[in-house]
Amino acid sequence: MRSATPEFKEIESAWFIIRARFDDLSMMAPTAEARMRLLDDRDGARDAYYLALSKAFDQGDGFVKNTLKALKDANTKLQTALADLTDLVAVLGLISSVAQLMAALAAMGT
Amino acid sequence: MKTRVLIVGLSIGALAVSGCVSPKIAAAQKLGVAGVEASAGLLTSATSVESGFQESLRQDRFLRALQTQTPFVRLAPGQTPPCYIPPGPPVITAVPVSSPDPAVDRVAASLRARTNLARSLVQTYASWNSLADYDAYGQVQAGVDGVVSAANTLRAQWNLQPISKGAGAIASGLAGAWASDHQAERLLSSSRDISAALKGYREALAVGAVPTVSVMSNQVGQRYDLTVALWRRGYLDANTLVANLGLAGELTVLPASPDLRFNAADEGTCRTIQTYLDTEKLQRIDAAASDYQSQIDVVDALIGLHDRFEKGDGMSIAHMDALIDRLTAIATLLGPEEAEE
DSSP: OOOOOHHHHHHHHHHHHHHHHHHHHHHHOSSHHHHHHHHHHHHHHHHHHHHHHTSOOOTTOHHHHHHHHHHHHHHHHHHHHHHSTTOHHHHHHHHHHHHHHHHHHHHTOO | OHHHHHHHHHHHHHHHHHOSOOHHHHHHHHHHHHHHHHHHHHHHHHHHHHHHHHHHHHHHHHHHHHGGGOOOOOOOTTOOOOSOOOOOSOOSOOOOOOOOOHHHHHHHHHHHHHHHHHHHHHHHHHHHHHHHHHOOHHHHHHHHHHHHHHHHHHHHHTTOOOOOSOTTSOOHHHHHHSOSOHHHHHHHHHHHHHHHHHHHHHHHHHHTHHHHHHHHHHHHHHHHHHHHHHHHTTSOBOHHHHHHHHHHTTOOOOOOBTTBOOBTTSHHHHHHHHHHHHHHHHHHHHHHHHHHHHHHHHHHHHHHHHHHHHHTOOOOOHHHHHHHHHHHHHHHHHSOGGGGO
């Protein structure tokens, strides 16, 4: 059985985290604008996940590897931030970053 | 499940009227029953995943729409979010739904290809049983064409080379081991065709494992996320769940009444049930990978049975029965509730 590429694993992991914690984060969004932005970011993350599903990844591409590293770092920061929700603005900002990196990585699939 | 029972019932009926048959024909009939059962199990599983995927897309929209009425909650530093989310008036305007994503269509097409392939297999083995009973060679060949075509549709999803029919040409050595009986010869030829198509099916399943298991895991997660969201808002009560949990310890829940409902308004109850649902979600996500491996195991077992049939070895379908029972049980666990009817 073919194993998952690191790119796919990161995108899947990021989407599963965002999806599972979405309800809490939406409730805690400080303003209507922040909640709308969170919804947009969540949609972007979901679409990136579906794009990643539908594509194979070129593991040898250096640009992909760099983006993957950035996503891994952002994903780790997001998980740490979600464990301690003291800085909500930072958490919502991280979700934006993760969603953008997921979209970039998914779009690079061959 | 009903489909499987009906198809197997018909197969056994065909066996019953066939009366006294040669060992080769008896082996073919046994293989046919196993094939119908296996392909019906694969069809149940594939249909369950495909319909579950469509359901998860609707659930995603539902969960999104719930956010319009979700109140804003300010937490003190270090405070955890409350479990119970009281209903309130709309706090943001309706959220526009994003346009359909072509990537979603591609995933859906891949899942549909699996369903179509399993359906073609069911038809092929039904025809195979006819061939074993009254030499319906044309039916089997039409069925094999359908399987090859459906297998190629699935293989195209994963950029695999198409397979072609024609593996059924009987090797001279093997043909000699068989009686010159015309019907038996056609069974052997068809077996080789079906076996070749099954190998193509197996390869496509193996190549598509990662994204397909991911889709299955995601749809399980999506379903539970929505259930938890509805529970937290007080739209569901847990009386049935508590009653079912009590059965294991021979305990009964008090009769439901407006005054006695296990609902999320009590923060402790809310968290307990949420934890239970979150744990169950993780268990079912784990089951997704098992389900997929079970499908591959069933196809492997079918290939093995064809191999034994072609060599004239004895046929035992006990292992296949166990695999199918496992596949059906996991598919039922993963599918939407209405699929269990």
